[in-house]
Amino acid sequence: MKFNISHADQSEFSYDGLRQYFEYRDLGIKEATDGKAVMHVIRxxxxxxxxxxxxxxxxxxxxxxxxxxxxxxxxxxHGQHKIVAGSCVHQPPGIRHREIAHSDDLELLEIVLPGEFETISLGQ
Incomplete structure (x- = not known):
């Protein structure tokens, strides 16, 4: 594992993440942990x-x-849940879920293990 520091830089957001309606800023954890985890800001x-x-x-x-x-x-x-600033969600492995709506200013911090994982789409 490697030492890593990531400083806020709004220009580091990209559209190449899992969802087209989000931008992602990689925090360098995937590289620092040799792929054991990934951490990013999503907006x-x-x-x-x-x-x-x-x-x-x-x-x-x-x-x-x-x-x-x-x-x-x-x-x-588990039904629908509105998450707001300060909310923390643990999504157990394999739980089926979907996003219904979000505010224009939504920003999330997400931590995932391992750094590479498979997403299975089930449709609407």
């Missing part, structure tokens, strides 16, 4: 909306912490 992409597509991830750990704004997620067997 709403201007002029886009959630698609509401059901999906799940093949992974070991997924934690989401809301930095600002809000989002509404639905989790199979």
């Amino acid at each position: 709403a992409r201007e002029g886009t909306n959630a698609t509401g597509e059901w999906h799940y991830h093949n992974l070991q750990l997924q934690i989401v912490y809301v930095l600002k704004g809000w989002a509404i997620f639905e989790y199979e067997g």
Whole structure:
């Protein structure tokens, strides 16, 4: 493992993440941990909306912490939940979920193990 520091730089956000309606800023954890984990800031992409597509991830750990704004997620067997700044969600491996809506200023911090994981889309 390697030492890593990441400083806020708004120009480091990119559109090449899992969802087209989000921008992602990699925090360097994947490289620092040799792929054992990934950590990034996710923010709403201007002029886009959630698609509401059901999906799940093949992974070991997924934690989401809301930095600002809000989002509404639905989790199979647990219903809809509005998460707001300060909310922390542990999404167990394999839980089926979807995003229904989010605020224009949404920003999340997400931690996932391992750094590479599979997402299975289930459609609307």
